[in-house]
């Protein structure tokens with residue numbers, strides 16, 4: 001199962017100058033960590049660079065055509081090899097193929113990767129930051145509600161003693177299964193038409 005995890009403001013902004021438009025929101029970060037811990041996470045090379053290295057306790061797959069990915073990280077005075085928890089592949093399809101089909105793998109950005117899976121992901125974990133930020137340069141459109149339905153919404157309000165952080169909605173979207181989009185046939189309902197007994201079809205009621 002492939003899921004996208006992203007945060008966007010009320011205008012759909014997700015990035016500014018290669019970073020997030022907002023300062024780290026502690027309660028969103030905690031949620032993100034709990035969600036992705038011990039899972040595969042897939043990211044574009046620029047997102048990997050902006051994080052500054054792999055995220056611990058997760059299997060990091062970096063997508064890069066150029067292969068220009070920093071595989072060592074300075075820990076104190078030592079230069080540490082981060083190979084064991086970081087893999088580099090040259091296409092998103094290869095990254096997906098490496099993930100376990102039995103658990104959820106998370107695409108964590110940035111825009112180029114989200115774009116590829118915006119209508120294909122099984123789930124979207126969207127943090128809607130309830131503010132607008134200026135001078136952003138990277139945007140995503142709204143989730144297509146013909147393809148995805150809201151599974152849950154949880155609002156987290158800023159704490160009065162930490163007023164610099166915004167309110168957020170954590171929205172989980174599930175992809176609508178193909179079978180739900182077909183006209184539904186009630187087997188017990190038939191009509192007599194053109195000299196034959198035929199099943200009567202009904203469109204699903206709007207969601």
Ligand SMILES: NC(=O)c1ccc[n+]([C@@H]2O[C@H](COP(=O)([O-])OP(=O)(O)OC[C@H]3O[C@@H](n4cnc5c(N)ncnc54)[C@H](OP(=O)(O)O)[C@@H]3O)[C@@H](O)[C@H]2O)c1
Nearest residue numbers: 006007015018019044045046047064065066109110111112
């Ligand atoms: N709000 C959020 O939740 C969120 C999350 C993550 C990132 N972001 C923001 O998004 C912005 C970065 O997004 P971005 O789209 O510019 O960069 P990105 O997707 O992080 O990285 C782009 C790079 O990834 C590699 N790549 C992407 N698709 C590929 C493919 N199909 N095959 C092979 N390589 C591929 C290429 O690397 P090479 O150049 O090495 O070939 C490409 O230059 C930043 O502002 C970041 O802060 C926001």
